[in-house]
Amino acid sequence: MKVDAVIFDMDGTLFQTDRILEISLEDAFERLRISELWEGETPIEKYRQIMGVPLPKVWEILLPIHTDEVRESVNEHFLERLVTNIQLGKGALYPHVKQAITHLKQQQLKLFIASNGLPSYLEAIVSHYRLDRWVDGVFSIEEIDSLHKSDLVHMICERYGVQSGAIVGDRISDIIAAKDNGLLAIGCRFDFSQEQELLQADVIIDDLLELKTLFPVGDVTDTSPDCE
Incomplete structure (x- = not known):
């Protein structure tokens, strides 16, 4: 992919x-x-x-x-x-988050977070776990008047020139946002997911490490200009 x-x-x-x-x-x-x-x-x-x-x-x-x-x-x-x-450290990232995003970043992919969470909440997570080491941008639904994740994703794609991206999420709003923007929908079978929603995704994963299989080394879009 x-x-x-x-x-x-x-x-x-x-x-x-x-x-x-x-x-x-x-x-x-x-x-x-x-x-x-x-x-x-x-x-x-x-x-x-x-x-x-x-x-x-x-x-x-x-x-x-x-x-x-x-x-x-x-x-x-x-x-x-x-x-x-x-x-206070009472939360936690899911297993293998850092391994998965490190793998993706090593392939020079652009990585973003698009969330329905409020900016201060997202900032607290990103800061505590130092996710800004890998992520190119963090976006809250508050940035969009419609409060629709599809519109938030569209804004990201327009701003960063995303042509063939994927959305990784656990709920129907993530899957719909992917479909509305012509992106690959990867559903996570995690704590809050619902099976009937996940069935609408293009791919379902049970562990973020599966992203390494979906996007193996070298299997990314080359966005660099052609050499003369």
Whole structure:
């Protein structure tokens, strides 16, 4: 498979979000309970089902009868807890992330991250794990007015001249973004993935090391000018 760029999702693809998701979400809803704005258990399972959508949409679903002001307050607190837990080392990359992206980078591929996560959250992960050693750019859905990942990927492709890239992600939004932009859709059968969504991908992987097989040394698009 010849490509000139690989675009990665972050949550559930590179970063094991579940390591910090539950404790951060629990903290956010405990704050609501203390303020008598929520009764009952934290809707962790419901959040798992909608992983991959932008956070503003998350709170509309999890807090359907609450005001925008409450949702914004919860969002800010949740984000703060996520960033703090990342900085405390409570999260983790998926196995073989560094081996896989090192392999791709050695082939002079452009590597990007396109995520529904907010900029400060993404920056915390990239900084803590020093992903900027390999990644050419990190992009948040907040950079696109439509909040559609397809449009975010289109922006990346236009800006960097991507002609034959691949998207690696775990949810349907990643697969649709690949299809909408004429890219290869690689679905990751990881924590938040859903089998019926993965079936729409061009390729399904169970470990990021499989990218070394999909993109072996020398099997990339040569974007250098022809020699005279």
